[in-house]
Amino acid sequence: MTATIPTTVAPESAPRVRRRGNGAWRVVVLAVLGLYFLIPIAASVWYSSRSNGELTAEFYTGIPSAPGFAEAFGRSLTLAVLTVVISLLLMLPTMVLIDLRLPRLRSTVEILTLLPLVLPPIALVVGVRSVLAWAPDYFYGTPLADAFFALQEPSLPWILVLVYVVLALPFVYRALDAGIRSVDLKTLTEAARSLGASWPRVLVGVVLPVLRTSVLNAAFLTLALVLGEYTIAVILGFQTFPTWIVEIAGSQPQLSVSVSVLSLVVTWGLLLLISALDRRRAGKDS
Amino acid sequence: MPFFGYLAVFLLLPIGVLAVEAFRATDPVTYQESWSTDSIVAVTDGAYRRAYLGSLQLSATTALLAAVLGLALAVAVLQAKRGRLLRRLVLTASGVLANFGGIPLAFAFIATIGTSGVVTALLGDLGVGLGGFSLYSMTGLGLVYLYFLVPLMVLTIVPALEGLRPQWREASDNLGASSWQYWRHVGGPVLAPPVIGATMLLFASAFAAYATARALVGSSVPLVPLQIADALSSNVLVGSENLGKALALGMVVLVGIVMVFYTWVQRRTQRWLQ
Numbered sequence: 001m002t003a004t005i006p007t008t009v010a011p012e013s014a015p016r017v018r019r020r021g022n023g024a025w026r027v028v029v030l031a032v033l034g035l036y037f038l039i040p041i042a043a044s045v046w047y048s049s050r051s052n053g054e055l056t057a058e059f060y061t062g063i064p065s066a067p068g069f070a071e072a073f074g075r076s077l078t079l080a081v082l083t084v085v086i087s088l089l090l091m092l093p094t095m096v097l098i099d100l101r102l103p104r105l106r107s108t109v110e111i112l113t114l115l116p117l118v119l120p121p122i123a124l125v126v127g128v129r130s131v132l133a134w135a136p137d138y139f140y141g142t143p144l145a146d147a148f149f150a151l152q153e154p155s156l157p158w159i160l161v162l163v164y165v166v167l168a169l170p171f172v173y174r175a176l177d178a179g180i181r182s183v184d185l186k187t188l189t190e191a192a193r194s195l196g197a198s199w200p201r202v203l204v205g206v207v208l209p210v211l212r213t214s215v216l217n218a219a220f221l222t223l224a225l226v227l228g229e230y231t232i233a234v235i236l237g238f239q240t241f242p243t244w245i246v247e248i249a250g251s252q253p254q255l256s257v258s259v260s261v262l263s264l265v266v267t268w269g270l271l272l273l274i275s276a277l278d279r280r281r282a283g284k285d286s
Numbered sequence: 287m288p289f290f291g292y293l294a295v296f297l298l299l300p301i302g303v304l305a306v307e308a309f310r311a312t313d314p315v316t317y318q319e320s321w322s323t324d325s326i327v328a329v330t331d332g333a334y335r336r337a338y339l340g341s342l343q344l345s346a347t348t349a350l351l352a353a354v355l356g357l358a359l360a361v362a363v364l365q366a367k368r369g370r371l372l373r374r375l376v377l378t379a380s381g382v383l384a385n386f387g388g389i390p391l392a393f394a395f396i397a398t399i400g401t402s403g404v405v406t407a408l409l410g411d412l413g414v415g416l417g418g419f420s421l422y423s424m425t426g427l428g429l430v431y432l433y434f435l436v437p438l439m440v441l442t443i444v445p446a447l448e449g450l451r452p453q454w455r456e457a458s459d460n461l462g463a464s465s466w467q468y469w470r471h472v473g474g475p476v477l478a479p480p481v482i483g484a485t486m487l488l489f490a491s492a493f494a495a496y497a498t499a500r501a502l503v504g505s506s507v508p509l510v511p512l513q514i515a516d517a518l519s520s521n522v523l524v525g526s527e528n529l530g531k532a533l534a535l536g537m538v539v540l541v542g543i544v545m546v547f548y549t550w551v552q553r554r555t556q557r558w559l560q
């Protein structure tokens with residue numbers, strides 16, 4: 001009730017009232033865009049839950065046993081976890097070092113990490129392919145060529161992990177940057193160092209716990225990115241979860257839609273988890 | 287530092303190789319390699335030229351549309367009274383949908399307004415039909431691209447909108463300015479750099495999008511990423527690999543031009559604001 005008092009005692013703020021009253025466009029924008037975003041999701045659920053006009057869950061329960069699913073999804077998951085680990089191993093020490101010792105490098109690192117955001121992945125992968133083609137062309141019979149071939153092992157293509165780390169850089173950087181800016185790393189690390197902790201110990205025992213929300217944030221975003229990545233995998237000729245969806249779409253269109261709906265749900269879950277963690281941190285800080 | 291080493295090997299080296307090898311040619315008879323601008327000349331002509339124009343047109347149109355719609359949505363949500371729940375809902379949904387690109391998105395739309403889609407069937411039953419609209423065309427692709435571009439715009443522009451202080455609006459109201467005058471002289475100039483920046487980001491995402499287009503239209507629509515994939519997968523033509531490199535280099539150069547333009551605009555608007 002108290003909230004209504006200010007509006008009832010301010011009759012002279014006429015222009016303000018007029019401006020607020022002219023808000024029909026807002027309703028129109030919200031309604032039109034709301035429909036635009038909801039209809040495809042609703043239609044996908046409808047499409048994938050019907051067989052010969054009957055309601056059925058077979059396209060959802062049938063996913064795990066679909067031919068090739070376990071293998072492709074397992075591989076994508078492995079790639080995702082490896083990408084998360086390598087990006088964090090690469091970026092966490094780099095960003096801590098820049099924050100503490102080399103602040104003048106900050107803008108260079110920022111620009112470099114944001115490059116993959118605008119650089120088309122398809123252009124990057126054409127370049128990677130050309131480099132990989134050196135192995136048979138120029139280095140054949142040398143250890144370097146063997147290393148190149150090992151990277152392209154179809155059951156676990158490490159080359160995808162290495163390229164995905166580049167694609168994930170902007171997300172990892174921004175997530176970690178937000179965390180680093182909100183804490184005083186300098187004081188914390190100096191305290192730890194003066195108590196005799198070694199640098200690796202400081203990283204694992206102090207920096208990692210302090211930044212855990214940002215680290216998790218970065219990890220989830222990277223996970224979502226890798227699980228959905230198609231361009232790099234298909235151009236380099238590896239089978240992952242997204243390329244599997246495209247493959248089965250021809251013979252089982254409903255299955256491909258049900259998998260798509262599920263992947264939306266999974267992304268949603270991951271991001272809700274992130275925002276829940278963010279809120280918990282915000283609650284604790286205040 | 288390992289960071290610079292990593293980027294040098296996995297980002298700069300591939301792009302550098304692209305820039306060099308696009309100027310190489312393989313002789314179809316002797317398989318001798320030589321320096322040549324044949325591939326570069328070839329990609330600026332004919333079908334490839336059409337693909338560049340198609341890509342540019344599609345990404346520019348969708349980026350502009352998404353920028354306008356995303357801005358409108360962000361303003362509508364932020365200005366709504368008692369809109370905290372709505373606001374959280376829209377922001378979370380934007381976060382999800384901006385990441386919902388690629389393959390799943392294409393299949394969601396196929397299930398909706400594809401040939402056997404739910405909405406297609408519904409409109410057919412109503413006797414309306416799609417009125418000549420096809421999902422498997424440039425317009426159809428545009429409609430699908432907006433699905434991840436609009437949320438991306440909302441996500442990138444909300445922080446800037448929140449930076450607009452309510453006091454500025456109140457001051458301008460108190461001085462008798464109309465809504466139009468406020469946006470023309472206060473809100474607009476402050477928002478211009480972030481809006482232009484966000485639009486460039488949308489352009490780059492639409493320009494680079496490959497998975498959605500691949501799953502939807504195969505290679506029936508002239509777009510550069512599709513042409514690159516075609517050139518790479520064709521084992522028949524000797525030297526088509528080089529064509530792919532030249533096409534990819536063209537994309538990098540175009541994105542580079544856009545970024546240079548963006549920095550220039552950013553610098554000008556910032557100077558003007560001071």
